[in-house]
Amino acid sequence: MKKAFLALGTLLILLVAFSSCKNNTYEAFNTICDTSNAQFTAVINPIITDKCVSCHNSSSLSGGINLVGYANVKDNYEGILSTTRSGKMPPSGSPLDACSITKIQTWVNQGANNN
Numbered sequence: 001m002k003k004a005f006l007a008l009g010t011l012l013i014l015l016v017a018f019s020s021c022k023n024n025t026y027e028a029f030n031t032i033c034d035t036s037n038a039q040f041t042a043v044i045n046p047i048i049t050d051k052c053v054s055c056h057n058s059s060s061l062s063g064g065i066n067l068v069g070y071a072n073v074k075d076n077y078e079g080i081l082s083t084t085r086s087g088k089m090p091p092s093g094s095p096l097d098a099c100s101i102t103k104i105q106t107w108v109n110q111g112a113n114n115n
Contacts, residue, residue: 033099038106039115040070047100048073051090052080070114077108 037043048067055062065079066072073080081104083089084096107113 031099033102035103035106038103038110040073040107040113041115043103044073044107045070047096047104048080051084051093051096051100055090074112074114077104077112081105081108 052067054060056065056067058066058068065076067076067080080089081101084101084104087095090096
């Protein structure tokens, strides 16, 4: 009788544990970062616009840095990479995810082209 209750209790604990994870899909844990298309216009500029330009534009110039447009991003990519990797930027809101940082690094490694 004791073994039956122990088995039932274990089963109940496992059921609760697995049911609490029902909204997590396998894909969420196995996300692949596609860096095959690290082009400025299609990939890099949207990341910078979404995460950086609200503070780093010609009107704000937070830190004296403007990240609007290709030339400004190219001139500042080292700072972008170092401050996003360290978690210093952006100072509020959600930080750049590892995939976005990897895409920027890939773009730089490929010559930081205006494509």
